[in-house]
Amino acid sequence: MTDPSGPAAVIAADLAGMRSQTFGLARRAGLEPHLHALVPTGVWRHVPAAWWPAPLRAVRPLDLPADYRDHPVISIGGSGGAVGAALKRRGARVIQVQNPRLPPARFDLVIANRHDRISGPNVILTRTALHGVTPHLLEQARREWAPALAHLPRPLVVVLVGGGNGRFRLGRTEGAALAAGLATMMRRDRVGLALTPSRRTDPAVSAALHHALAGMGAWIWDQTGPNPYLGLLACADAIVVTMDSVSMVSEAVATSAPVMVAALPGRSRRIGQFLHDLTQAGRIRPFAGRLETWPVMPLDDTEIAAQAVRRCLGLA
Incomplete structure (x- = not known):
């Protein structure tokens, strides 16, 4: 900048x-x-x-x-x-x-x-x-948030949850399915998990995620106090993000972490093409309930x- x-x-x-x-x-x-x-x-x-x-x-x-x-x-x-x-x-x-x-x-x-x-x-x-997610801001956020997340196991998977819109559904049923996939990953791959909902996340989805994951040791932002979003991006070893938000996916791929995209019911030509381009670039993969890692570089246009x-x- x-x-x-x-x-x-x-x-x-x-x-x-x-x-x-x-x-x-x-x-x-x-x-x-x-x-x-x-x-x-x-x-x-x-x-x-x-x-x-x-x-x-x-x-x-x-x-x-x-x-x-x-x-x-x-x-x-x-x-x-x-x-x-x-x-x-x-x-x-x-x-x-x-x-x-x-x-x-x-x-x-x-x-x-x-x-x-x-x-x-x-x-x-x-x-x-x-977006405004720069390496400088990420480094500042890492220094601020790393101590608060230090108790979580590594590798640390950060989960960014969006919300339903006119193109994709993310209600109670979809939230439960996402929670099940994340719980499976925690059990099988022994990862730490830190999750943040967004302003658009249905409270029923947040409740389902908390019910399924908090007891397993996941860190879930309760939407009070400072927003941890940048800190989570900065500290992530891998990221899972729901497919409804072009902005959240774009900010996730600006980091050095591999990004897995959680599918949702629905359809959007524009978002589909966006995700296809990032897949072809090797920057994202579908989330299938397991941790995947592969060499990546930040992608930020x-x-x-x-x-x-x-x-x-x-x-x-």
């Missing part, structure tokens, strides 16, 4: 995944991000953003500084893209993250995943989602994207 060279206005829904991608990109490009939360209003909440005739009037006022044209704007997603394109028409320099569902030429730079299937002279495609931002803005 470079030293901050100026602010960047982030146009995004106030969601953890959106902040992770845009803030991570900005900071690694040497910019200091400031969120201007995007909240559609009225009927426009039910209309695809690409159809908004006046995007800046379809959302709550963004409270942008008067000099926003002098600093880059980072927008994300379809609604962010609609607003970002409108700001570019007013003279802003706009970096769009994810497929905007609009022609890429309406932005200064578009950074999307390979599975988004877009192209153009100003389009950069990455294999992973953008955020730095490629950050370099493209610096070139676009004349900071390189």
Whole structure:
């Protein structure tokens, strides 16, 4: 990460995944991000953003500084893209993250995943989602969390649990199946296990995991106190992550640990292509209830994207 060279206005829904991608990109490009939360209003909440005739009037006022044209704007997603394109028409320099569902030429730079299937002279495609998980942050987190996890057996398997969404199911039944696979791995491979649910994890899933694993000596975050997420990534000898979250998989493969992906019922072409690419790269394997280890290197395309931002803005 470079030293901050100026602010960047982030146009995004106030969601953890959106902040992770845009803030991570900005900071690694040497910019200091400031969120201007995007909240559609009225009927426009039910209309695809690409159809908004006046995007800046379809959302709550963004409270942008008067000099926003002098600093880059980072927008994300379809609604962010609609607003970002409108700001570019007013003279802003706009970096769009994810497929905007609009022609890429309406932005200064578009950074999307390979599975988004877009192209153009100003389009950069990455294999992973953008994020802020750097080697420096991982080392800091390792020093902070290693003492708290030192009592667990090695190798230490870290488990990142997401949640059901419109594409995959992760309810009580799926949680019980995941718990059974993890318990089998603990018994047969004699591994230590540290698990963190996410904000999206169904409480019934968290309860099933705790019931099955806590008695076997697993460390399970109860979602109180400091968030151990970075510390767990930093201390892991291997990682298991549920397949619903592109962001969590992307952050897991940025470490030096082999990553196993736990399948869930459901289907997503985009996530399927994303996981296929990482499998072909040798970075992930399916989780089958046993510990697997193989030689890996960190895979993180955020730095490629950050370099493209610096070139676009004349900071390189």
